[in-house]
Amino acid sequence: MISRKRLTPFLFAVIAALSLAGGYWMSQHQQQRGLPAIPNDFEATVFPEARELIPFQLVDQDNQPFTPERLKHKWSMLFFGYTHCPDVCPTTLKALQDFWQELAEPVRNKTQVVFVSVDPKRDPPATIKPYVQFFDPSFIGVTGDLGQMTAFTRSLGVLYEYVSAGEGKEYGVNHSAQIILIDPQARLRAVFPPPHEPDEMRKNYLKIVNFYKE
Amino acid sequence: MFRKQAVLLLCLLSGLFTQSALAGQSVNDAWIADAPAVARIRAGYLKLHNNADHEIAIKGFRSADFASIELHKTMIENGMMKMDEIPYLYLKAGEQVEFKPGGYHLMMFTPKRKLNTGDKVEIQILYGNGKTSTFRAEVRKRGNQMQHDHEHHQ
Numbered sequence: 001m002i003s004r005k006r007l008t009p010f011l012f013a014v015i016a017a018l019s020l021a022g023g024y025w026m027s028q029h030q031q032q033r034g035l036p037a038i039p040n041d042f043e044a045t046v047f048p049e050a051r052e053l054i055p056f057q058l059v060d061q062d063n064q065p066f067t068p069e070r071l072k073h074k075w076s077m078l079f080f081g082y083t084h085c086p087d088v089c090p091t092t093l094k095a096l097q098d099f100w101q102e103l104a105e106p107v108r109n110k111t112q113v114v115f116v117s118v119d120p121k122r123d124p125p126a127t128i129k130p131y132v133q134f135f136d137p138s139f140i141g142v143t144g145d146l147g148q149m150t151a152f153t154r155s156l157g158v159l160y161e162y163v164s165a166g167e168g169k170e171y172g173v174n175h176s177a178q179i180i181l182i183d184p185q186a187r188l189r190a191v192f193p194p195p196h197e198p199d200e201m202r203k204n205y206l207k208i209v210n211f212y213k214e
Numbered sequence: 215m216f217r218k219q220a221v222l223l224l225c226l227l228s229g230l231f232t233q234s235a236l237a238g239q240s241v242n243d244a245w246i247a248d249a250p251a252v253a254r255i256r257a258g259y260l261k262l263h264n265n266a267d268h269e270i271a272i273k274g275f276r277s278a279d280f281a282s283i284e285l286h287k288t289m290i291e292n293g294m295m296k297m298d299e300i301p302y303l304y305l306k307a308g309e310q311v312e313f314k315p316g317g318y319h320l321m322m323f324t325p326k327r328k329l330n331t332g333d334k335v336e337i338q339i340l341y342g343n344g345k346t347s348t349f350r351a352e353v354r355k356r357g358n359q360m361q362h363d364h365e366h367h368q
Contacts, residue, residue: 083250083252083253083254084253084254084255085255085297086247086249086253086255086256086257086286086319086321086322087257087286087288087297087315087316087319087321088288088295088297088315088316090247090249090253090257090356091315091316091356094356127252130250130251130252131250131252131253133250134249134250134251159294163296165299170254170255170323172296172297174294174295174296174297175294175295176293176294176295177290177293177294177295178293193293194290194295195316
């Protein structure tokens with residue numbers, strides 16, 4: 001039995017799964033019809049047609065506006081988590097550090113890594129700044145208004161829910177595990193499912209980036 | 215004559231002592247992940263081996279360097295990352311459990327001092343039978359140690 005609390009994330013998960021399946025079907029279909037192909041043979045889901053993002057107004061680690069404009073002119077790897085997460089978030093950020101630091105400089109110059117906190121209440125810019133910069137001084141941390149955050153993440157198929165750990169205890173946050181790739185026109189381009197192994201991720205990332213370079 | 219018996223007795227006793235030393239739990243490769251100073255919760259990892267010939271229960275961990283410690287397990291379910299608190303961990307006779315990134319970990323709340331790489335932290339294991347044992351964990355930088363779930367690979 002699905003409780004009311006879990007129903008919303010569940011529905012979104014179903015919608016996300018259906019859109020992924022739809023995307024896959026379309027990609028197959030397009031290839032058969034000779035329409036623009038998408039790269040295959042790697043562990044990421046690439047959308048046959050890049051999707052525009054909805055407008056959003058968040059803030060970065062320096063309390064500067066973070067809007068779709070900030071996702072333009074570079075490829076962006078977005079990971080969603082929270083600083084009270086001791087295991088999987090730092091593990092993934094470590095993987096992104098390795099992914100990033102081993103990129104050849106020309107590619108690195110057109111790549112940015114963005115950590116988005118889905119726990120903006122406990123993660124103000126002052127917290128998120130030293131947190132992301134511990135992994136790399138160039139990493140961007142994003143936080144902001146919870147309503148804006150929810151709209152932004154849902155439009156990307158990223159889900160999260162707050163889980164009470166009992167009275168007097170810090171709450172936990174369940175959240176989507178995927179890394180989202182946004183193209184230099186600020187459009188959703190691909191999704192990297194876990195596990196995130198840096199070398200594998202870099203190989204797949206380069207395939208996508210090279211495929212779409214003008 | 216007595217001497218022979220004494221030697222025999224000593225042999226038996228030393229045998230017993232060796233046995234009791236083995237019939238415990240051993241901890242290897244215990245470490246706490248270096249983390250941003252602003253992080254209020256840290257993760258600890260270790261290999262825990264039950265050398266006893268019977269099942270043991272672990273009901274918790276504690277350390278003077280942290281406000282509290284909980285035992286958690288990270289799980290990925292339907293693409294969602296979750297952490298479940300494990301109230302009791304049972305280890306069968308001879309069983310080894312590895313706490314590692316992406317799996318079992320110690321969730322260590324509010325460090326009471328600044329922890330630098332190389333620092334050692336004493337941690338106590340609290341057993342179901344009321345006994346305790348102590349081990350030391352070293353603060354280390356994270357390597358590339360994400361737990362691989364090969365079932366998800368094609």
